[in-house]
Amino acid sequence: MSEWIYADHAATTRVSDRALEAMMPFLREEYANPSAVYAPGRRVRRALDRARETVAAAFGAQPGEIYFTGGGTESDNWVIRAAAELQGGEKKRLITSAVEHHAILRTFETMRRRGYEAKVLGVDRNGRISLEALRAAAGKDAALVSVMTANNEVGTVMPVAEIGAAAHDSGAVFHTDAVQAAGHIPIDVDRMGIDMMSFSGHKFGGPKGVGGLFVRKGLPIPPGLFGGGQERGLRSGTENVAGIVGMAAALEESCRNMRENAEKASRLRDRLIRGVLRIPGTRLTGDPENRLPGHASFLFDGVEGEALVLLLDQNGICASSGSACSAGALEPSHVLLAMGFSAEEARGSLRLTLGPDNTDAEIDALLEKLPNIIVRLRSGA
């Protein structure tokens, strides 16, 4: 067991050995610009194409439907701002859920200020939206429905296929933010009726600062960045080749080992959940059934999540609570508030997210230390 326990895989993951290995040539000898016409450039271009094929295959998409970006946030921003032009600019209604990442919600805000009818759907106690509410809100002339595949804070997996169908019934284009889900649960863009999808490399063993957007063939999405015309003219800027290759390798590996990884992570997660729920005044948050494999999230009555995370840190455990703002302080989670918890309840949140490296011994250590820390925080000592 390493000297610290990393239980924050929803925040980011270790770059897998295979991904790092795949990246190295492009940080060293294969440094040519993939747009260059000479042989080294063509080699790099080929690597980029292969990465695109790998990523497309992982989602049941065509290579021509994958655009590489600088990460999930960029993909989300691009999609929502593009929504205006997707359907000829006539439809003005955009629909999302209250538990989306801020990359979606804050972009929705700017669209609202630009005159769009931006509707935010509430969720139930488990963090899922209601399909009836979605249909009612969408009507027959919505431009875009954007609902995440799985929630980053509470791990709830949304009924994506049903949401996609409902979106299409209303004439809307369906986007899903799959940043937290990609590489962890099966995603098939055709079967799930997904028109556009955001993903991010560092959530499944790839490097940070690289992600992508799937856009179904034929959807007239406007460019996200203007410039030299890379990514078939839609996302200019010299490609982050090493990052893209590393992300593709990590995604390929994650999908190949998905069942095995998920079984292991779920087993550890369920042990962890059972053990943590033995602590009095503790609740599981998120959907007990439809949740990400390694994802466990809790509320502790009478405990400040921020203090809890700091004490866990002192005990060598990396965990999270709420959503960190850029200053590094923790804000009350908008997700928990949307799920109907009070601000006071939401303060006592803890998220423990496991990955392929976690072990039974680490769960033992967590379950040994956590109850004492909770007792200490509640006694105010």
Add this chain to the structure above:
Amino acid sequence: MGKKVMVGMSGGVDSSVAACLLMDQGYEVSGVTLHLYNNEDVGIRKRTCCSIADVEDARSVAAHIGIEHFVFNFGTEFRRDVIARFARGYERGETPNPCIDCNRYIKFGKMLERARLLGADFIATGHYARAERDAASGRWLLKKAKDASKDQTYVLYAMTQDELAHTLFPLGGLCKTEVRRIAAERGLVNARKPDSEDICFVPNGNYAEFLEHVMGIRRQPGNFVDRNGSVLGTHQGLIRYTIGQRKGLGLSFESPKYVLKKDRASNTVVLGDEKDLFCSRFVVGDVNWIAWERLTGPKEAGVKVRYSQSEAPATLYPFEENRAEVRFREPQRAVTPGQAAVFYDGDTVLGGGTILAGED
């Protein structure tokens, strides 16, 4: 290994130098910056993530001097114990001092609690003040800073014995010029950063606008009256005025008129001559004694009734639970309900409390 101390770092020069000095003294030092509000939530339009846009400064100072740095989010407590109290005080017709509440509830309350939880023996701040243990009485005393012009004991009077025993003020024996010199010598990025003066969450000093637009307090126009109750005109709401104010009343008189009193019950603002602003006795509530457990008989003291004023000689009398009566030797101008009155014996802070509205 030295004792552990967690220094409250605002990103400014004082707390940065405080951290350096504690390291020199052999303490095991870490830094913490408090995240107290989001700018947009308090109506500051500059859209940054955090109140203290100075978090980045503090972090870079901490990295520069080689200490760990934390950020604690005390937004909930700040809203409840500082901003809401400030608004309620104004609604009651008082002129509250939120910096005192922030020190009391946030810095020496919440921050000390959190620091102890994380294993710190002490907290420290860049305040200009001194804490000393009195051998004879065994009590912890709060004393003025060596640099009298920078002394901040006025905003620290609410500190408890426990808080004083676990707080270090490394700047208490230094002058501001020395502090700036130390900062410059150590290459601290913020060595020339100006001192902050205003209430942090109302940086433009327009409290009425803050209360109306951010806190949603509806100002209710009412009457200006003289001391006999005769109506002199219409005021724009109690929150727009403060005791001793002369300008901005929107009325003209043959001789200058001053705000003497704000009466919430009748929603009137009483105006009068400058001489009527002077008062010779008042009562303070919510008193915190530092030099002794309780006041048992009359006691001579210098009394300071606002941050920027010097002390005036007075006698303190015990008065009910948690209260004391102050009788000045000479009447003092514009004693304002909601502000703090702090009692001194020379350099020593005896205690202090909140000025209560008169019963007349």
